[in-house]
Amino acid sequence: MSSDLKNIIEALVFISQEPLTLDRIKAVLEGAPDEEVQAAVDELLQDYAAAGRGIQVVHTGGGYILSTRPEHDRWVRRLLQIERKNKLSSAALETLSGIAYHQPVTQAEISAIRGVDSTYTLKTLLEKKLIKIIGRKKAPGNPLIYRTSERFLQYFGLNSLDELPSEEEIGKILQEEKSSEG
């Protein structure tokens, strides 16, 4: 049964276009005991982690999804005819980071945090679907309110906002920066 379960989950992950959550898996496999499902998922991850495969199952964006292995990046890019994968600009990354830690925020608030007008950067982040509009603030002018999207989590390989760099990690970086200048 357990190996059956594992194969079924593999099929579900394969066919999913977005990260497949554990809840969805459980809903599909109705009746299967939670711990058996969890065990099957873990086993599936281990199977893929074992050497000798070009793809892997990763836990990201709150669910499970197939991805290529990092060492094959070059070949994948050749297939897709992409010279170099575009990284976020530093303005975009800074805005995104500000939103992640202060959400929900408006354009004026994120601009104030950065000290730089962020209207254009917000637009590009929206286009990339890394942030989303969740409504309007009940304040003068009814400005739009922004949040990071599910795709944001997936983009950085996070499963929830709790996995964002913590105060301690940030403190460590700041400490390092300080000492490196000394």
Place this chain on the structure above:
Amino acid sequence: MPENAPDAIPFEDIPAVPVSAEARDGYQVRLEIFEGPLDLLLFLIRKKKIDIQDIPIAAITRDYLDYLNGKVQINLDREAEFLFIAALLIYIKSQMLLPRETDLAEQEDPRQVLVNRLLEYQKIKAACSLLREREEDQILQWKRTFLPPLPGESELDFAEVSLFDLAESFFLMMKRRSAEDTRVIRGRDVSYEEKMKELFGLLRDGQVLDFLAYFATQESLEEALVSFFCLLELVKSRQAVAVQDELFQTIRVWLRKDARRTGHHE
């Protein structure tokens, strides 16, 4: 004030940021390596090895203004944001110089607003460097969610464009051209028949033509117009296919297979 966590920025205390050039047309001007005025300020503070909690406002204000003065050639719109912080620094400096009736210890330090902003900004910058590491790690692992469309051989992947799309691209192209500083030396009469022949020549043997690139080679408005009409004619008579991958992108044109076989009929 009990609602304000010590590290949260009280937004209502921060005046709005002036709208910069960045907003208007996406044209970004970067001031050296600094992402913005706070970035510059943090840099100056670090350079002097100053404690953020106890900034010598006079000295930092001087450094900051010196830096701005050194940059004569910066974009004025962008500079507004830098000047905004300069004004804030000078304001704080003036507040510190004013004689007070009450003891300073009892009042809030006029620098506190700035310090809070700097601390918060510093945190976000540090988080950025951690997120960047994650990004670099993640983009090597391709997932289908982030997949661009496969570079294709098949015609079926594209939506055929309407005449309106063609016209829109044409105007977009003309706008681009008018922005260029070019001059036409002499006019030349271009006939519809000649153009048609030229286009057919280019499209023969299943060649794919980049619409915008082709128009960029046209010498005058007149010539561009004639080629455009030829193209419209070809599409209308269903001899050529025009496809556009995305809005505002170039339109690619090729002859339909049967048109290739029969050739151009007059």
